[in-house]
Amino acid sequence: MADDETTLHRLRTPVLDIAYHEFGPAGGEAVVLLHGFPYDPRCYDQMAARVAARGYRVIVPYLRGYGPTRFLSDDTPRSGQQGALAADLRDLLDGLAIGRAALVGYDWGGRAACIAAALWPERVRALVTGDGYNIQDIKGFAQPLAPEDEYRFWYQYYFHTPRGQAGLTAHRAAFCDLLWRLWSPSWDFDPQTFARTAVSFENPDFVAVVIQSYRHRYGYAEGDPAYDAIEARLAAQPAIGVPTISLCGADDGVGPPPARDPDRSHFTGPYERRLLPGIGHNIPQEAPEETTRALFDLLEGGRLR
Template identity: 50%
Template structure:
């Protein structure tokens, strides 16, 4: 653990597309590449115990800060602080290009799983295999406008809070309290300590964080517009494209965040596919709560 923590203190930077991306790069440079993608409101430290398990098996492992997190910054001051779904996938492909990674196994949770799903669906030639917590998370603005049953709507309370100016200001003022509440409700049986939380919460101090998060959730509800150059990608995603690459989906048995039953999305994976439910009180931040199970899925899905 101590060695992996030292590794996560060595965050590199690279220009990739619209961003200068902060990332950890570990393991043999010529090893088969794995990209690990975090979600909201977490950061790269969700993978701090996963990385040594993968590098120990000979993989090169890259863990980037998503746009709006950690040391990742926009290269242009006037760039749109866009959080729509396809943009994060474009960021990932740009990062792979910048690091000269032609193909990689992609693995993530929450926003990271959605991003990995999109790359696997739209750029399958760049994705050797996929590990996605909570499965198939590709959606569209149009479907996001459709009302859900009251119980399901209740679990998305923060999405509606963020739709208001009060919510934007409240999140900006109370980032840590807000993030801790999400951690606790999304992983009700995970007993993380203050040091573990603060290590990741520091990434939320990114100057673009609030704008990216608010735009992401408003965009999902059709309350914010995206950028026209991504319209064609979003149109393709609205068709719910099948994922053909070898895939393992994971779910914690105590995930308190909104998620579908695995049987609902299994049909979206048309290639070699397996689902695993991880027991023992594992919540939403599965790679940090069950690093061995997450790493095992990555090692076993890669052809």
Template identity: 50%
Template sequence: MINRRTFTEAVGLGLGATAVSVGAAADALAAFGAAPGRPGRPAPVIPAIASGTHTAFAELKQVRAGVLDIGYAEAGPGHGPVVICLHGWPYDIHSFVDVAPLLADVGYRVIVPYLRGHGATTFLSPTTVRNAQQSAIALDIVTLMDALKIHKAVLAGFDWGSRTADIIAALWPERVKALVSVSGYLITNVQAQQNPLPPKAEHTWWYQYYFATERGRRTMENQRYRHDLCRLVWDEVSPTWNVDDATFERTAAAFENPDHAAIVIHNYRWRLGLADGERRYDRYERLLAGRPTIGVPTITLDPALDPFLASTNGLEYRKFFTGKYEHRVLTGIGHDAPQEAPTAFAQAVVDADHL
């Protein structure tokens, strides 16, 4: 009799560095109708859908949390276990427009917030520093959970969202039931960022260095150039995703936030040690500089075509995850993993929740 353990070993979905053929593996899982989990509590199998099946969220909300009025999408039953999905740059909540209904359909309450400087998330005061250092963004999500009376949630993200989820799991593990982190351990060590990367990797990060200049800042403040720069990044980091203009424009609307340029520029300059953070976050940054480990159940995802990854075996960051752990490789997928491969991403969420 085939069980989940023997089946996943056969098709390459078991523990360790895992290669996932997004379409074939999802279809095979659906056919067998099995998933890992605690005894008596099997994980649901997510049905395979194509990217772009959904184009909008049914419900958008606002809530005041900390220094922000946070805009967020919500899907699924209000009493269900919570999943918080976190986007990156240059993206927005639409990276999860297909993932959210998949998770909602199996009973999760899904929260997808706009990060500060994006979409409907705005600062409550014009005098608040437009700060985008990593701990400030992480605390935004903690205060969002407090405002929504969510004690604990599964966190799932990519790009800035992975970094944010990693930080919360490291510093506030009691708030994190499980973690899905695209590209693994992304907590920034500003001191280490002073060291150069191999030239090919430096080339991939061209916009980070562009933003370190005033020319780059002015580009982000110019509506037309900002739009075209963000589209260029999409095309470069997701080389096989034949994204249409309508899909990009739905996300590009989030870049019209009045603080978008300031937040993006500060984030990348801060990471390079070229911009100061705020002293009130120093204690968190000191902890993060020590590269804290993450002990919550975790699935890491490496998109095989993501140009930011030196390799996809996860070995470079494996030591930072000390709890139950699984690593998967998304074959044929670029940087925006949840939008390019919604079924595989949603399956990783429910599987992480059942590790």
């Protein structure tokens, strides 16, 4: 991905001015690459051009609250809830006149991709998801996990407090750098790699969107009423029927994958889970070849079990 802004495009949707990078022929089959928290489109630097070189139209957006993406109105709630992320993706497809796309996403981006595949399968040709079924069971969040799992979510509980919001505001780069190191303990990234992404955290809405996201999923913050209908459908934990490959980093420091796939029952179509040794949470940036291969396996005749 270029370091200048020659590849930066903008799209005005009903809610956002979405910034995105685009690669490949405008008439190619669409592929949308979706980043997570706390990352940005740079996680796809080694993947986007390779996919575009095969003739695909590749779209890599900045999620709400990241980089140059901006809200159109001061009155719009700065929500990071899952329904908002999914609606943003649908608005992006609509605004770019993309009827159907292959989706690749992890973390927040994987959540948006999984929701689109579950609720609007006619818009999704195939799905590469980081860490399986990413649709939140918000009702289920009320139940505590085993202690060995709970401690990994310390940052979420920190964000539930005024101290956490103040801490993220004052130390956003240092905080996100810490999460990168904790979540990808085997990834030896250099300071320049982190710095290229950290500029996206300077978005004026970054903190508000992040805090609302981690509070909403536990019932500690109200959602934006604009997404109530979507959230109601997600409460039923809808299945995903589009062809899917789930990529799981074996060294993921926030959500280590169990040996037995806990998400298989959520996928009713062709599906495969692939464990990636030595890979942490930031799957496409740590394992660009494996992520690209999964996408091509889905789009170019690879067979799934």
